[in-house]
Amino acid sequence: MTVQKQINDYIAAQPEPKRSEMRQLHRMIxxxxxxxxxxxxxxxxxxxxxxxxxxxxxGSRTVEYANGKTREFYQIGVSANTTGISxxxxxxxxxxxxxxxxxxxxxxxSVTGYCIKFKTLAGINLDILKAxxxxxxxxxxxxxxxxxxxKRASMKSQQAALTKPSEPEKVDAFIRALTHHLANVxxxxxxxxxxxxxxxxxxxxWNAPAFFFAGSMKPFNPKEYKRHIAVFNLHQKDCVRLxxxxxxxxxxxxxxxxxxxxxxxxxxxxxxxxxxxxxxxxLQSVIRTWLKTLEKQ
Numbered sequence: 001m002t003v004q005k006q007i008n009d010y011i012a013a014q015p016e017p018k019r020s021e022m023r024q025l026h027r028m029i030x031x032x033x034x035x036x037x038x039x040x041x042x043x044x045x046x047x048x049x050x051x052x053x054x055x056x057x058x059g060s061r062t063v064e065y066a067n068g069k070t071r072e073f074y075q076i077g078v079s080a081n082t083t084g085i086s087x088x089x090x091x092x093x094x095x096x097x098x099x100x101x102x103x104x105x106x107x108x109x110s111v112t113g114y115c116i117k118f119k120t121l122a123g124i125n126l127d128i129l130k131a132x133x134x135x136x137x138x139x140x141x142x143x144x145x146x147x148x149x150x151k152r153a154s155m156k157s158q159q160a161a162l163t164k165p166s167e168p169e170k171v172d173a174f175i176r177a178l179t180h181h182l183a184n185v186x187x188x189x190x191x192x193x194x195x196x197x198x199x200x201x202x203x204x205x206w207n208a209p210a211f212f213f214a215g216s217m218k219p220f221n222p223k224e225y226k227r228h229i230a231v232f233n234l235h236q237k238d239c240v241r242l243x244x245x246x247x248x249x250x251x252x253x254x255x256x257x258x259x260x261x262x263x264x265x266x267x268x269x270x271x272x273x274x275x276x277x278x279x280x281x282x283l284q285s286v287i288r289t290w291l292k293t294l295e296k297q
Contacts, residue, residue: 006040007056014080021085021121025078029058032134036060039074053086055079059137061091076133084119087129089136094225096263100245101206102132104259104267105235128235135207164214164227166201171209178234185240186232188276189283193230196284197291200229208232218295227294229287233267242268247286249293256282 011022030036039057043050057074064070077088089098095113103111108123110116116132118124175187186209193211194200201214210231220226225245233241244250247257247266256279257266268283270276 003038003040006042007038010040010054010056010080017120018080018085022078022080024121025085025087026056028130029076029078029133032130033058033076033137037074039077053079053081055086055088076136081117084117085121087116087133088114089116089132090114092136097135097206098132100243100261100263100265101135101233102128102235104233104241106132125235131207131235163216164201164212166214167203170204171202174204174209180234180240181237182240182270182272185270185273185276186234188273189232189240189242189270192276192280192283193287196287199291200287206231208234213291213294213296215296220295229290230268239269239271242270242283244268244286244290247290250286250289252282252286252289254282254285256286 007026011019011026013019014022036059037057039055041052041055041057043052043054045051056078057076058078059075060072061075062070063073073090075090077086077090079086079088092098092114098113098116099111102116103109105125105128106116107118107125107128109118109129116129171190175183175190178186180186190202190209194202199213199215200211202209202211204210205228208231211229213227213229217227228245230242230244230247233243235241244257244266246264248261248264250257250266252266256268258269259265259267268279268286270279
């Protein structure tokens with residue numbers, strides 16, 4: 001039996017509306033990854049014992065183990081569970097990335113390090129789910145480079161970790177291509193943030209403009225993102241969100257930052273230019289305070 005036949009049979013065996021929604025997801029992911037390798041895992045171990053839910057896989061990535069061994073596995077997965085559907089986005093180095101970047105806008109879904117679980121598609125924002133999957137596809141593709149190349153890149157990154165160069169040309173290109181109807185708000189906020197302190201740099205990270213401390217810092221694990229101040233979240237149509245990955249380090253009493261996320265993340269929302277002007281002083285005060293918390297060198 002072909003993999004495609006196994007997938008079709010698995011989806012057909014699901015009750016409605018799960019059956020139709022899994023077909024919709026299958027078509028969407030296949031369109032995002034045309035010609036990709038398809039997988040079907042029946043959830044059984046080598047003895048035939050059921051150890052997990054059956055799952056559909058898309059794409060291919062190389063998993064490396066501490067002992068040097070490798071194995072091929074899929075990039076994106078979909079599985080039916082007892083209460084709904086799970087989407088797996090594998091290969092992400094930052095286990096908080098999905099929750100931080102897409103969690104606030106997904107809707108009725110639970111988000112862990114690599115899994116997005118929801119009851120029905122009607123309860124979530126499908127465009128946000130699609131963006132999360134696309135992000136995972138890109139991440140896994142970057143990680144598929146040869147191990148020695150990644151090691152050299154990692155060593156180079158660690159050597160340059162004391163300072164970080166700004167990349168304004170990449171942000172310029174992003175903004176030129178931006179179609180969000182609040183693009184003027186993005187431009188204004190970018191100008192305000194960069195004018196707050198001369199040591200603030202910018203880049204494209206997590207698929208959006210991000211701002212960071214570009215000066216010298218004491219060595220730290222790059223995965224902790226200690227120098228990153230804020231990143232734009234542009235998934236909402238009615239507002240522009242600034243996400244402060246470690247905003248909890250600032251005792252903000254102005255009301256600018258919202259949320260009380262366990263990972264220390266905080267948000268600032270801007271719905272129009274009037275709000276940008278009204279909150280400018282608060283925003284710059286928060287950034288200056290945040291900069292004082294850094295372990296500079």
